[in-house]
Amino acid sequence: MGKQYDAIIIGTGQAGPTLATRLSNAGMSVAVIERHLFGGTCVNTGCIPTKAMVASAYAAHLARRARDFGVAIDGDVRVDMKSVKARKDAISERSRSGVEKMLRGLPNCDVYTGHARLRSAREVTVGDQVLTADRIFLNVGGRAAVPAMPGLNEVPFLTNTSMLELDAAPPHLVIVGGSYVGLEFGQMFRRFGSEVTIVEMAPRLVQREDPEISSAIQDLLTSEGISLRVNARCIRLSGRAGAIVAHVDCQDGSPAVEGTHLLLAVGRQPNTDDLGLDAAGVSRDERGYIAVNDRLETNVPGIWALGDCNGKGAFTHTAYNDYEIVAANLLDGESRSVTDRIQAYALYTDPPLGRAGMTETEAQRSGRTILVGKRPMSRVGRAIEKGETTGLMKVVVDANSREILGAAVLGTGGDEVIHCVLDTMYAKVPYTVLQRAMHVHPTVAELIPTILQELAPPAS
Numbered sequence: 001m002g003k004q005y006d007a008i009i010i011g012t013g014q015a016g017p018t019l020a021t022r023l024s025n026a027g028m029s030v031a032v033i034e035r036h037l038f039g040g041t042c043v044n045t046g047c048i049p050t051k052a053m054v055a056s057a058y059a060a061h062l063a064r065r066a067r068d069f070g071v072a073i074d075g076d077v078r079v080d081m082k083s084v085k086a087r088k089d090a091i092s093e094r095s096r097s098g099v100e101k102m103l104r105g106l107p108n109c110d111v112y113t114g115h116a117r118l119r120s121a122r123e124v125t126v127g128d129q130v131l132t133a134d135r136i137f138l139n140v141g142g143r144a145a146v147p148a149m150p151g152l153n154e155v156p157f158l159t160n161t162s163m164l165e166l167d168a169a170p171p172h173l174v175i176v177g178g179s180y181v182g183l184e185f186g187q188m189f190r191r192f193g194s195e196v197t198i199v200e201m202a203p204r205l206v207q208r209e210d211p212e213i214s215s216a217i218q219d220l221l222t223s224e225g226i227s228l229r230v231n232a233r234c235i236r237l238s239g240r241a242g243a244i245v246a247h248v249d250c251q252d253g254s255p256a257v258e259g260t261h262l263l264l265a266v267g268r269q270p271n272t273d274d275l276g277l278d279a280a281g282v283s284r285d286e287r288g289y290i291a292v293n294d295r296l297e298t299n300v301p302g303i304w305a306l307g308d309c310n311g312k313g314a315f316t317h318t319a320y321n322d323y324e325i326v327a328a329n330l331l332d333g334e335s336r337s338v339t340d341r342i343q344a345y346a347l348y349t350d351p352p353l354g355r356a357g358m359t360e361t362e363a364q365r366s367g368r369t370i371l372v373g374k375r376p377m378s379r380v381g382r383a384i385e386k387g388e389t390t391g392l393m394k395v396v397v398d399a400n401s402r403e404i405l406g407a408a409v410l411g412t413g414g415d416e417v418i419h420c421v422l423d424t425m426y427a428k429v430p431y432t433v434l435q436r437a438m439h440v441h442p443t444v445a446e447l448i449p450t451i452l453q454e455l456a457p458p459a460s
């Protein structure tokens with residue numbers, strides 16, 4: 001018989017550590033198990049390091065544009081990749097050690113390091129120890145997907161994890177995958193000095209967005225000298241370290257893209273294949289995600305799945321929101337559901353894209369009568385003053401209920417501005433409340449009420 005706890009948490013990503021704190025504060029004994037780096041993907045190989053590097057890339061970009069602002073820089077602007085990496089590592093390390101220290105300092109909480117597996121619905125093994133609890137929380141996250149692409153096992157390739165170890169910019173980075181991870185790395189390494197080619201199988205980048213958003217992002221990237229190859233239906237890889245060839249069957253351009261390094265950015269897969277789910281009787285869906293209901297309970301009573309591994313979200317804020325839902329239901333007597341949340345995320349290109357709710361395409365497909373308001377960033381005073389006029393904003397409204405259905409802000413500050421729309425959506429009030437709000441001048445957000453005064457039926 002192993003050590004008994006009130007709760008076992010597997011994984012220290014974006015839900016586990018805060019859940020451990022709540023459970024420990026509620027007087028429960030808790031075991032937390034982490035097999036690799038405390039803080040998980042966001043802290044070590046995801047949001048935090050990439051956004052630290054996006055900030056370095058922005059600094060380089062702005063320095064190169066210094067003359068536009070009347071600032072003279074004598075000599076070339078050079079990027080010192082070793083320093084970029086050191087800065088990024090220090091920011092991640094601060095966060096990682098903060099999570100570990102916090103967990104190790106919790107009362108009633110034991111921290112185990114090692115790979116955890118379910119042995120039954122109440123037992124977890126870690127190394128040669130067996131831990132038991134009536135409540136088990138799975139927060140095991142995911143990793144870069146490596147699909148069976150012809151030739152892939154014959155060429156060296158990078159993922160989001162190994163990209164972060166580079167301390168020199170690749171001469172020519174070929175990125176397979178034109179969505180969030182691929183675009184963020186693509187733009188930042190272009191600004192660090194690499195030649196960059198992004199290869200995407202679909203007809204356009206970031207397919208889930210409206211075509212005009214995809215096209216504005218496409219223009220933004222090409223304006224910085226990034227080559228794009230969309231419609232790359234049959235991708236085949238060959239070559240060796242330093243000389244990679246991506247064979248792409250596109251409508252336009254040469255059938256081969258040659259580069260020095262290859263980044264694979266084609267999605268994520270959950271860490272559920274070696275978790276002992278079968279031994280505990282926990283069901284997965286066909287893509288490997290742990291099946292949960294709207295309260296994030298698995299089919300086995302007493303076992304929950306939170307964060308990326310349940311397939312209900314793929315972001316830090318969705319994982320954290322999962323923690324809030326589970327903790328509120330378990331400890332506060334509430335009845336919260338994952339269906340209460342509104343989709344929201346950002347793409348951290350520069351300028352960033354902030355998104356909330358439905359796209360215009362989704363709203364139209366839902367059969368609603370909609371109204372749309374738009375404004376290019378070239379007509380936003382704050383953007384003009386900052387010299388950052390790329391992008392556009394749009395808000396989609398239900399013409400009958402007058403509720404906001406969704407919004408996209410591709411432009412300077414878009415990741416922050418989106419929240420005034422998102423919070424109005426959560427308040428479930430008519431768009432006129434936001435339309436009549438007095439916003440601060442000069443800001444990007446001050447134009448959201450103006451856009452709502454100019455709503456019109458969609459163009460087609």
Ligand SMILES: Cc1cc2nc3c(=O)[nH]c(=O)nc-3n(C[C@H](O)[C@H](O)[C@H](O)COP(=O)(O)OP(=O)(O)OC[C@H]3O[C@@H](n4cnc5c(N)ncnc54)[C@H](O)[C@@H]3O)c2cc1C
Pocket residue numbers: 010011012013014015016033034035036037038039040041042043045046047048050051114115116117139140141142160181271274275306307308309313314315316317318319348
């Ligand atoms: C390049 C990149 C950039 C990103 N940028 C953003 C962004 O800007 N904003 C955003 O919201 N999201 C971003 N994300 C997504 C975000 O990182 C994830 O959605 C988030 O980290 C998911 O958190 P999680 O708690 O589900 O799992 P994770 O953070 O993945 O943590 C899971 C933890 O469980 C551990 N573990 C797994 N299996 C076991 C086991 N069997 N035993 C013990 N421990 C185990 C792992 O080691 C890991 O520490 C990005 C992701 C990537 C890859």
